[in-house]
Amino acid sequence: MFTRSLTSRTTVALSLGAMLILSGCSSDKGDSTATATATPSTEPTAAASAIDIPDAWSGVIDTTAIPLGDDRTSTSPAVDYLYSCKTDFSGRGPVNGGPWIDYDAGTWDATTKATVEGALSWPQAYYDEQVGHDTRTILTANLPTEQMTGAFPIADTDPVKEFDRNPNEIDEKLVELALTLSPAIASEPSCVAMGAVGVLKNGVYLYNAVDASGGDAVAHETQDRCDGHPDGGDFYHYHDVPSCLRDAAPETGSTLVGYALDGFGIYIERDSNGNLPTNADLDECHGRTSTVLFDGVEQEMYHYSATREFPFTVGCYVGDPAPVPSHEH
Structure with a gap:
């Protein structure tokens, strides 16, 4: 077993290619003055052959009218749904629905979200x-290696407090995931528990797509410039592949950005027009089988694919998920 003290400060660059410029926020939300330059990684390059990516996916998602994922948890695998181990959602989500959500139409606008x-x-x-x-041991501080975060707890002077009162802090954590x-x-397939479903290669946990109330976390919860925020245990996390990683990925082709708990890769896959797949292009676990670069070898294998639609990344596990360290919950 590998161990590491939090006092050890070795930063490993995110493997999104050798010369990517990582933006501090998504172009969906306006320009940012904060940028960071990625350095070449010692890991194999993440840019895979696009041989199995179609010239165009089956459709394009309008980011001003993304389908709302509320009431889309299920007790069995299904496209457009999260196969959730939890069926009774008694927690509380954000205080007020923001003006970027159109409840009548059942959509939300990512370009105007606070x-x-x-x-x-x-x-x-x-x-x-x-x-x-036979084990990939991932060690992180659960903090982003390249990206900036917002200020948490949300300040009383922050206008978003009207919609979300997140009182939690971002803490450095020792994460060892096998x-x-x-x-x-x-x-x-197996169901997805609350909390982490994987880890991204910038060192941050990826959580499932719902908040404590069972609603669409990406649509409802107010997050920072890289679409992250802390939970009640002060673990910083994302509920989808965040805007800063999407924007840093190549305009076309396949990019490995993380791993699900079952060991399969999580990829950003862009067609020749730069678009991500839709749910209609993926199976009930939000993945597909095609040729990707995995551990430096081009191979045909199953993988999860990021979309702009709920459940965003992992809808259920096709493999057997590894346990999350008990300190998370």
């Missing part, structure tokens, strides 16, 4: 992958 103020960098962030004995190095498809 953003938490602040631009904090995290020099103590790191992301390490250690490979051995994933299988050779993921395999299980006999049947």
